[in-house]
Every structure is written in structure tokens, then in C-alpha cells.
Amino acid sequence: MTTCIPWRFGGTKTQISQQVPLAQKDRTVPRAAMYAVSGGRALADAINGVSDLIPLPFLSAFVDIAIKVLEACEEATAIEENLMDLQDRVYELMLAVVNTVPVNRKVSIALQDKVRRLQFILDNMLLDIAKIKAQKKILLLFFHNLNKDRVDRCVNRLKAALEQFTVVSQLQVEDLLDKIRADYSAFGAQLNRIEDAVNQTTQPHNAPSAYPRQDMPPTARRLFGRxxxxxxxxxxxxxxxxxxxxxxxxxxxxxxxxxxxxxxxxxxxxxxxxxxxxxxxxxxxxxxxxxxxxxxxxxxxxxxxxxxxxxxxxxxxxxxxxxxxxxxxxxxxxxxxxxxxxxxxxxxxxxxxxxxxxxxxxxxxxxxxxxxxxxxxLAPLSAAAARAAFKAKYQDSAGGQELMEDGKELDDFLASIGYMPLAITLAAASGGRLRVSPADLLRDWRTAGIGILSGHEILSMDETIRVSMERGVVQSNPDALTLLAILSMLPAGTTGKNLRWWAPSIASPFAAVQTLRAAALVEQDDVSFPTARIFVCPTIQSYMSQQNRISIEIRDQVHDACYKFVLDHRSIPDDHKFKDDLAALATEGTNIQGLLMDVDVQNVRPNAVDALIAFGFYQSWTKPSAKLASHTLKIAQAANNDPHVVDSNAAARRVAEAHRCLATNFFALDRFVKADKHFKEASDLFKNVPEGTDLPLSGECLMELTRLWRYMKGKGNDELDSCVREAEARLSHNEHERYYVARAFLGLGEHLYFRKRRDESIECLSRANEIFRELNCPASAGRALYYMARAYAALNEPDKALLVGRDALAKSEESGELGLICRSLKLVARLFMAAKRYEEALPIITQSVTSCQSQGGPIGIAQSLELLAYNCAARMDLAGARIAYEGAQAQFAKRGSTRLGKRGGARCTENLEKLRSLSGLDQESFVNLTKFVPLY
Structure with a gap:
């Protein structure tokens, strides 16, 4: 135990000079009142531990009331600073009473009466202090003298009481502790707490204060990814x-x-x-x-x-x-x-x-x-760190049992909650306690959302988000929560530039975003506001989607904005603005997909069906998907069957367009049988529209059918010829519609190419190309040039074929139609390889692989990989050839039921067997490989 007690508890000035660093000697020494509450509380704790053994029945009660007075003084000091003197007196009185307690003998009646009188004095003081505390600072000017008198009376009463105990005002705490230690040595463990409380006052920043002090929380056992x-x-x-x-x-x-x-x-x-x-x-x-x-x-x-x-x-x-x-x-x-x-x-x-x-x-x-x-x-965790964190927490909550099902379902679930640490911890904890699999968690997340992320030991996600939304900075901007609701309906967020589309009623989107970012309710991935993506994390999206937090009015507004955005960017590959529209729709593709899939057959708003059809065609040209196109057909049919429909012809035409849209997506995905069915349905519906206004569209469907049948290899030439003639007639129904007349030439020229009537094919395609160039229709011109190049190659005119093929590729890229670009790239690569210009072909093949992967059709990807494999073999790259053939083989297998899938897969398998037996490539082994068919 120390023997040197600081002066502020009664120590001498000499003792202070020994304890305080030289740099601090000139500073004002705090008064005893500043430490009275903390010191008194420590004394009270210690006395309570031994009071039953000390022969003073009222000691604990007396110390308790003294502490209440000290605390009341502390709280009221802001009103009347003179209370600090009163704190000094109360603390001295408390020490004096403890110092006066006799040991091992009976307490006199007189001493007991003194203690009772002191308690009575302290009780009255509490009433006086309560009156002071009830005042506000602004009343201090009026009540200052009254307060001072009250405090002075309290001080005088205590002074008189202290004199009865014959205690001097500068009570030596060091002497008191020595006495207590000597008299009550049996209670050393408890009394040490008193000394510790006093000694702590010599440590840096270690004094009682006006607000309860909290201990630093424990550090997490393990953090992942940080x-x-x-x-x-x-x-x-x-x-x-x-x-x-x-x-x-x-x-x-x-x-x-x-x-x-x-x-x-x-x-x-x-x-x-x-x-x-x-x-x-x-x-x-x-x-x-x-x-x-x-x-x-x-x-x-x-x-x-x-x-x-x-x-x-x-x-x-x-x-x-x-x-x-x-x-x-x-x-x-x-x-x-x-x-x-x-x-x-x-x-x-x-x-x-x-x-x-x-x-x-x-x-x-x-x-x-x-x-x-x-x-x-602080960004979300990486996928790997999120996986490790989930498995560790799951194991802890499952009593040490490891998570076994950690495949794709776990990855999908972690991605769905945005890799947020708290969400991961809560989900893993509940999953581990109940032994729930990631697949079950993913299913529940999709139905219940953030409701599954609750827990007892950690603040729930709901509460975390609610607190952020109730921040004063958010409430101060009336547009902020409206914008949060709108952004919560956009799973991929949006750009600053496009906010005007989604939130036309917001006066200042910039100010609203700034407010929401201040509360961390939205995020922005770039410093440039117009191009930055502004988004809401998945957990907040889920929170907002529940309990009607997004009003019907806002939901309708967002859906209407979606339909308008799509329709304002509706075009076909032959339109001059098609590439710009593709780029615009790409920025909002995920949002549009989600909102359009949310269209309900029971509540089809105006423009919803048209937007569904337009976006379905957009997907067929970029990333084909039968999911949305199937939904489109269902909605269009429901709208057509509505007994309140105003324009039945328009509704029926939308059903035809929905069939055509779905067929186009199926065709791009190499799902030929399904595409066949819907092209036929669309053609018949367009044909039956009154006055023949949609006959050209019926002809388009028939032309697509002939292309489809060539892939399916199930129709004879007579049937193909008949279908082409009917398609040509419907397309040319109105000779003044030059675009459709040129489309008829294009379809016929393609057919004649496959019928091996190459000269006639070139003539038809040339006429089509001429009209398309006049009309500035790059996609159709590119398609005509594509088949012209193939025809020239088949006629053994390689130089002309390569020249026209490059022109076809330029027109395709000008149009922006991804499917046509993929075909043109593969053609030009083949023409270079036919001329044994393998190095020039390589970058074009590489671009072809990337483009076909973006489009997603397995046949296109497989053909590009087969080209790459053959090119690697030609350049004597054995390892590259093997890898590319394996990739092509896997893609062909996805469409193994089709003619192209079977034949392509067989070629790859055959060539792989030849390559596996080789330790190196030479010209002889390369010549023995089976070439891809067709070459052009």
C-alpha cells in the first residue's frame, strides 16, 4: 500500500511537489469537491461490505444518504457553484463519522443520536438542493441570492455538526486510512478498495466526472478480410x-x-x-x-x-x-x-x-x-472473406459443428445480402443455432427479406437501418426519404444523370443524395455525380420493401418512369439511334428487368406491355433471356383478354409482338423447337390483323422460320422454298414500303445462298444492300454484305470475299447488333484462316469469343472457341489448342440435340483425341486435324 496521499485529499504541499511532474506544477490543483462523489462512492462500497460487522447499525444508511447529497450537489453545480463548498463539508462529515466508530465495544446512545441527527440534516439538505436543481440557468439572476442563502445555511449546519465530532476542516485522509486499516485489519480485502479508489486519483485523467464512465468494449475474436x-x-x-x-x-x-x-x-x-x-x-x-x-x-x-x-x-x-x-x-x-x-x-x-x-x-x-x-x-467484405466469416460464426453457433453445405447456395446467399458483416453474423448465428442450410437461408431471404436477420446478442438490421433513417439530417430534407424509397426499388442503383428519369418530382436530386449519403443510406461509386452509380445496399432495399414502407404512389411513379424510359429508348438495329439506345438501356438494364418482372397480370398499367415487348427485343440483341419474354407474353395475353380493353386490334397485335419477341430470344439461345412454335404463332396473328397492316411483320416471322429450319435440318427444300416465297410476298405487300421490299430481297438472297445459287444470291443481296444504304440501315446492310462475302468465298473469289466481309463487319459494328457482330467476326476470321493468315486472324477470333460470350448463345461460343483451337494448332500451340477444343466441346454439348451441336461436338472430340497423343505439333499433325465446317 502507498503511504503518500495526494494533497487534494488532505496531503501536504511537500507531498504534492513529489508527485506532480515539473511541467504540471504551475497548473491549478483541482478542489476536493471534484473528487467527493467518486471517493465517497468508493468508501460507501467498502463500508457496505463490512457494515454488518461494524457495531454501528446506521453506518450504511448514513453513508448512502451522504452519497445522495454529494450527487445532488454535483448535478446542481451548474446552477449554484457555491455547492462545491457544501460537497467538501459533506465528504468531510462522512469521513469523520467513519473515523469516530469505536472498535470491539458497544456504541453509546449519544453517538447513535448524533448520527441520527446528522442523517436528519442531510435529508433536509436534499430538499434544499432539489429546489435549486429545479431552476433553469436563465432564472439564476433572480434566484442567485436565495440559492446562496440556502447553501450557506446548509454549510453552517454541517459546520456545527462537524464541530461536535471535533474534526478539523482539513481532515487528513491518510491518517483516516491508517486508522481504519489498524482497527479493521480483518476486512483488509474490502478496505483495499477504498485505498485503490484514492490512489487512482494520481493516474492521468483518472477522476470522477459528471457522466457515467463506460469501459471499452472487447475486441472481436477474429475479423475476416480487414x-x-x-x-x-x-x-x-x-x-x-x-x-x-x-x-x-x-x-x-x-x-x-x-x-x-x-x-x-x-x-x-x-x-x-x-x-x-x-x-x-x-x-x-x-x-x-x-x-x-x-x-x-x-x-x-x-x-x-x-x-x-x-x-x-x-x-x-x-x-x-x-x-x-x-x-x-x-x-x-x-x-x-x-x-x-x-x-x-x-x-x-x-x-x-x-x-x-x-x-x-x-x-x-x-x-x-x-x-x-x-x-x-468501409466496403462490404470480399466473397472469400464473407464465406470464411459465415462458416466461422455458423460453427460457433452450432456448438462446434462445421457447415457442410458451402457450395453455390452459400455464395448466392452472401451475394444477396451484399456481403455485409452484420448481416452475415446474424444469418450465420441463426443458421447455426437451428442447423439451417444456406439454401434454406437463401429461400427465406427471397421471401422474408431482412426479417431473417434478427438476433438477441447483436443489434438487429431493422433497428440499425431505422436509426439511420431517423437521423435529424435525414428528417430535415423532405425529399430524402422519397428518394430513398425510389432508389430502394432499383436493385442496381442508377446514375446521377438518370435520377431525373426515376425521380422527376424531386426538386434537387443532388441535395437529396447528399443527405442520404451523410446518413450512409445510399452509396456513390464515383466522385463525378452525373456518371456515378448511386445505389442502396441489399439489406436497406429489403427493409424498405416490407411493411408498406414504399407507398403505392411511389411504386406507380417508379413503374411509370421505367416504362417511359424504355419506350423513349425503343429502336431497332437499323435505326440511327440504336447504339445510343442500347447504351442507355444497358445503364438501367437490371433495374428495368426487375421492375418489368414485377408487372402483375391483375394490374397492368398503361404502357407496361409495350415496354415489356421493347425490352424483350433489346435483350434478344444483347443478352437473350426467355424469362422476361415469357412473362411478356403472359402479360400481353392477360391484357388482351381484359373485357374492358379499348382497342382490341392493338391488344391482339401486342400478343403477336410478344410471341415474336419470345421466339427471337429462343432462337438466339439455340432453343430451336420453342422458337419455331412462337414464330408460327406470331406470323398467324400478324396476318390476321385487319387491312393487312401487319403483313410485313408476318413476312419477317416467316423469314426467321426459314433460317431456323436450316439450323434444325428437318425441312425439305420444297417446304423451305414455299415458306420463302410466302415471306417475300408478305414483306413486299406494299411496294412503297421500300424498307420491307429490301428485307424481302435480303431474305431471298440468304435462301438462294444456301440453295447454292450463289450468283442469283449475290444479285438479290446487292439490290437489298443498295436500298439499305440509301435508307441508312446499317444492320440490314451488314447482313446483306455478310452473305455476299460468303457467296464470293464459295465462288472461290477470296480477295473479294475478304473485302466484302470486312465491309460487313464495319456495318455490323456501326449498327451495334451484337448477334450480327459475332457472325461477322467469325466470318472474317475464317476468311483470314482460309488464306493461311493465322496471325491476322487471332485478334479477330479473340474478339469473337468475347462477343459471343456476352451474347450467351452456346453454339456461337462453341464456334468461336473451335476457331481459336484450330488457329492455335496452326501456330503450333499445342496447349492452347487442347484447352480451346475442350471449351468448344463443352459448349457444343449444351446443344447436343441440334445438328450443329452434334457435328461440332464430334469434331472437337476427334481432334482432342489426336492432340492428346502428341507431345508437340508439326505441320503433318496439323493437317490431320478435322477442319471446322462450314469454312465460310
Whole structure:
């Protein structure tokens, strides 16, 4: 035990000079009242532990009432500073009573009466102090004298009481402790707590305060995927010039966990002494006043008044020894308080101390105040880290049982919740406790959404999001929550430029986004607002989608905006704006897909069917999908069957268009049988439209049927000839419609090519190309040139074939139609390879593989990979040839029921068998490989 007690508890000035560093000698020594509450509470705890054994029945009750008076004085000091003197007297009285207790003999009746009278005095004092506390500061001018009189009377009463115990005003605590230690040696363990409480006052920033002090939370046992970030932040904080770090991000990203891990890291524990690392929990600091009091409490500093930060700054500035302040959950004072200017002032005063490192965590997208922060936005975990975190938490919750089902379902589930750490932890915990598989979690997420992410040991996702939405900064902008609802309906987010489409009623989308980013409710992936993607994370999307948080009016508005966006960018490959429309639709493709799939047959809004059809065709030209096209047909048929339909012909025409759209997607996906059915349905419906207005569209469907039948290889030439003639007649129904007349020439020229009437084919295709060039229709012109090049190659005119083929590729790329680009690339590559110009063919083949993969049809991908394999073999690249043939073989197998799939797969298998027996390639082994068919 120490023998030197600080002067503020009654020690001598000599003792002070021995304890206080030289740099601190000139500073004002805190008064005893500042420590009365904490010291008294420690004394009370110790006395309560032994009071039953001390022969004074009312000792515990007396100490308890004394503590209440001390605390009441502390709370009322802001009104009447004279109460500090009263605190001194109460504390002295409490020590005096304990000092007067006799040991091992009966307590006199007189002493008991004295204690009862003292308790009565303290009870009355509580009433006086309560009257003072009830006043507001603004009344101080009127009640100051009254307060002073009340306090003076209390002090006088206590002074008289103390004199009865013959205790001097400067009571020596050191002597008291010696007496208690000697008299009550049997209770040493409990009484040591008293001495410890006193001794702690000699430690840095270790004093009682006006706000309950909280201990730093424990560090997470293990963090996944944050190791590099933790090391980086620790390194920044360790250097004074970079020691202002702010971790930002959405709620549930693990900002506090990362910050606590930083505090525990080796660079921090090496740079900062343990007693100079302080955790400042700001989650309840909804005002600058509360923030100041929490700072005083957590730094263990007291002051005569907490209305100023001066005492705290002086204490921090007393020495230049480095300190670290972790201001956790700083979004509360910054975003919820009404006095941000005062919060800024506090933050700036702390930041002005170069030796004090600041680590701030905020549920926000921005840093607070005009300070040179090193901002570290906390992103979701990587897929690998998310998987590891989920499996570890699952195992803990399952009593050590490992997760066995960790395949694609787990990856899909983690992606669906956005790889958010809190969501992963909650899902894994509930999954582990109930032994639920990732597949079950994924299914429940799709039906119940964020409702599955609840728990007892951790704040639920619902609560985390709700708190962010109720921040003062969000409530102050009436457009913010409206925009949040709109963005929550867009799974892929949108660009700043396109916000005007989705939210036409928002006065300032920029201001609304800024507000939502401040509360970390939306994210922005680029600094340039027009091109940046602004999005809501999956957990917030799920939260907003439940309990009618998005109104019917907003839902209808977003759907109408979707239909308008699609229809304003509706075009065909021969339109001059087709490429621009493709690019625009691509920026919103995922959102449009989701909203159009949400169209209900029971509630088909105006323009919904037209938008579905237009977007279905867009997908057939870019990334074919039968899912949305099938949904389109279902909606179109429901609208057509509506007894309240106004224009029955228009409704029937939409059904025909939906059939054609679905057939086109099936054709692009090499699902030929299904495509055949829907092309026939579409052709018949278009034919039956009154006055023959849609006969050209019926002819288009028949031309597609002839192309389809050639792939299917199930029709004879007579049937093909008949279908082409009928298609040509319907396309040319109106000779003044030159576009459809040219389309008839195009279809006939293609057919004649396959009938091996190449000269006639070239003549028809040339006429078509001439009209298409006049009409500025690049896609149809490119298609005509494509078959012309093939015809020239078949006529053994390779130079002309390559010249026309390159022209076809240029026109295809001008149009932007991906399917036509893929075919043109493969043709030009074949023509180069036929001329044995393998090096020139290679980059074109590579581009072909990439383009075909983007389109998604297995046959196109397989053909490009087979070309690549043959090209590798020609260049004596044995390993490359094997890999490419294996890839082509796998793609052909996906369409093994078709003629192209069977023949292509057989060629690849045969060539792979030949290559596997070789240790190297030479010209002879290359010549023995089976060539791809057809060459052109």
C-alpha cells in the first residue's frame, strides 16, 4: 500500500511537489469537491461490505444518504457553484463519522443520536438542493441570492455538526486510512478498495466526472478480410502528421469492430501507453453538452463546470505524451444534434492537439468538420472473406459443428445480402443455432427479406437501418426519404444523370443524395455525380420493401418512369439511334428487368406491355433471356383478354409482338423447337390483323422460320422454298414500303445462298444492300454484305470475299447488333484462316469469343472457341489448342440435340483425341486435324 496521499485529499504541499511532474506544477490543483462523489462512492462500497460487522447499525444508511447529497450537489453545480463548498463539508462529515466508530465495544446512545441527527440534516439538505436543481440557468439572476442563502445555511449546519465530532476542516485522509486499516485489519480485502479508489486519483485523467464512465468494449475474436485495413489505419495513427483517421460506412459494416482491432494492434500498443488510449462512446451524445460530458467522463477529467472544454484541453495539453481518442459512433452528435457548429468546435479543438491522435467511426459517407481526415470508407467484405466469416460464426453457433453445405447456395446467399458483416453474423448465428442450410437461408431471404436477420446478442438490421433513417439530417430534407424509397426499388442503383428519369418530382436530386449519403443510406461509386452509380445496399432495399414502407404512389411513379424510359429508348438495329439506345438501356438494364418482372397480370398499367415487348427485343440483341419474354407474353395475353380493353386490334397485335419477341430470344439461345412454335404463332396473328397492316411483320416471322429450319435440318427444300416465297410476298405487300421490299430481297438472297445459287444470291443481296444504304440501315446492310462475302468465298473469289466481309463487319459494328457482330467476326476470321493468315486472324477470333460470350448463345461460343483451337494448332500451340477444343466441346454439348451441336461436338472430340497423343505439333499433325465446317 502507498503511504503518500495526494494533497487534494488532505496531503501536504511537500507531498504534492513529489508527485506532480515539473511541467504540471504551475497548473491549478483541482478542489476536493471534484473528487467527493467518486471517493465517497468508493468508501460507501467498502463500508457496505463490512457494515454488518461494524457495531454501528446506521453506518450504511448514513453513508448512502451522504452519497445522495454529494450527487445532488454535483448535478446542481451548474446552477449554484457555491455547492462545491457544501460537497467538501459533506465528504468531510462522512469521513469523520467513519473515523469516530469505536472498535470491539458497544456504541453509546449519544453517538447513535448524533448520527441520527446528522442523517436528519442531510435529508433536509436534499430538499434544499432539489429546489435549486429545479431552476433553469436563465432564472439564476433572480434566484442567485436565495440559492446562496440556502447553501450557506446548509454549510453552517454541517459546520456545527462537524464541530461536535471535533474534526478539523482539513481532515487528513491518510491518517483516516491508517486508522481504519489498524482497527479493521480483518476486512483488509474490502478496505483495499477504498485505498485503490484514492490512489487512482494520481493516474492521468483518472477522476470522477459528471457522466457515467463506460469501459471499452472487447475486441472481436477474429475479423475476416480487414487485416490490411487495420494495419494501414494503425500505421496512420502512429505518425502525428497522419493521425486523423475517420472510418465511414453504412450501419452493419463493422466500423467499431475494425476500430477496436486497430486499438489492440501492435503499432498502437507500441506507440501509445495503455492508460493514454481512450474510447469515447458517442452513440448517446445528441448534443454538444452531452458530448463534452462524455469526453470528460471517458478521459477521467473533472472541472468546476462542464460548459467549456478548457479544462479538458488543458489536461490533454499538460504533457506532449501521445494519446489516442477513439470517438465511436460519431454520427449521433454529427447527424442527430441541433448544434453542429458547437460539435465542430469541439472536434477542431481536439484536432488542434497534434500529439492527440483521433480515430472516428461514423455511419456516414462523409467525414465530420473541416479537418484533414484520412478517410477510410468501409466496403462490404470480399466473397472469400464473407464465406470464411459465415462458416466461422455458423460453427460457433452450432456448438462446434462445421457447415457442410458451402457450395453455390452459400455464395448466392452472401451475394444477396451484399456481403455485409452484420448481416452475415446474424444469418450465420441463426443458421447455426437451428442447423439451417444456406439454401434454406437463401429461400427465406427471397421471401422474408431482412426479417431473417434478427438476433438477441447483436443489434438487429431493422433497428440499425431505422436509426439511420431517423437521423435529424435525414428528417430535415423532405425529399430524402422519397428518394430513398425510389432508389430502394432499383436493385442496381442508377446514375446521377438518370435520377431525373426515376425521380422527376424531386426538386434537387443532388441535395437529396447528399443527405442520404451523410446518413450512409445510399452509396456513390464515383466522385463525378452525373456518371456515378448511386445505389442502396441489399439489406436497406429489403427493409424498405416490407411493411408498406414504399407507398403505392411511389411504386406507380417508379413503374411509370421505367416504362417511359424504355419506350423513349425503343429502336431497332437499323435505326440511327440504336447504339445510343442500347447504351442507355444497358445503364438501367437490371433495374428495368426487375421492375418489368414485377408487372402483375391483375394490374397492368398503361404502357407496361409495350415496354415489356421493347425490352424483350433489346435483350434478344444483347443478352437473350426467355424469362422476361415469357412473362411478356403472359402479360400481353392477360391484357388482351381484359373485357374492358379499348382497342382490341392493338391488344391482339401486342400478343403477336410478344410471341415474336419470345421466339427471337429462343432462337438466339439455340432453343430451336420453342422458337419455331412462337414464330408460327406470331406470323398467324400478324396476318390476321385487319387491312393487312401487319403483313410485313408476318413476312419477317416467316423469314426467321426459314433460317431456323436450316439450323434444325428437318425441312425439305420444297417446304423451305414455299415458306420463302410466302415471306417475300408478305414483306413486299406494299411496294412503297421500300424498307420491307429490301428485307424481302435480303431474305431471298440468304435462301438462294444456301440453295447454292450463289450468283442469283449475290444479285438479290446487292439490290437489298443498295436500298439499305440509301435508307441508312446499317444492320440490314451488314447482313446483306455478310452473305455476299460468303457467296464470293464459295465462288472461290477470296480477295473479294475478304473485302466484302470486312465491309460487313464495319456495318455490323456501326449498327451495334451484337448477334450480327459475332457472325461477322467469325466470318472474317475464317476468311483470314482460309488464306493461311493465322496471325491476322487471332485478334479477330479473340474478339469473337468475347462477343459471343456476352451474347450467351452456346453454339456461337462453341464456334468461336473451335476457331481459336484450330488457329492455335496452326501456330503450333499445342496447349492452347487442347484447352480451346475442350471449351468448344463443352459448349457444343449444351446443344447436343441440334445438328450443329452434334457435328461440332464430334469434331472437337476427334481432334482432342489426336492432340492428346502428341507431345508437340508439326505441320503433318496439323493437317490431320478435322477442319471446322462450314469454312465460310
Amino acid at each position: 487485416e490490411a485495413l487495420i494495419d494501414e489505419i494503425a500505421s496512420l495513427l502512429s505518425v502525428e502528421s497522419t493521425s486523423r483517421v475517420c472510418i465511414t460506412g453504412a450501419g452493419g459494416m463493422g466500423k467499431t469492430s475494425v476500430a477496436l482491432a486497430v486499438v489492440e494492434s501492435a503499432p498502437i500498443t507500441t506507440t501509445f501507453k495503455k492508460e493514454y488510449i481512450f474510447w469515447i462512446p458517442c452513440i448517446e451524445a445528441k448534443s454538444s453538452d452531452l458530448l463534452r460530458r462524455i469526453l470528460y467522463a471517458q478521459l477521467r477529467i473533472t472541472a468546476e463546470t462542464y460548459d467549456s472544454l478548457d479544462a479538458l484541453i488543458d489536461e490533454l495539453n499538460a504533457t506532449k505524451e501521445r494519446r489516442l481518442l477513439l470517438l465511436d459512433n460519431f454520427e449521433t452528435p454529427w447527424l442527430s444534434g441541433q448544434d453542429r457548429d458547437k460539435i465542430v468546435h469541439i472536434l477542431q479543438r481536439l484536432a488542434a492537439l497534434s500529439h492527440v491522435a483521433l480515430l472516428v467511426t461514423m455511419t456516414s459517407g462523409f467525414t465530420p468538420g473541416d479537418i484533414q481526415w484520412h478517410q477510410r470508407p
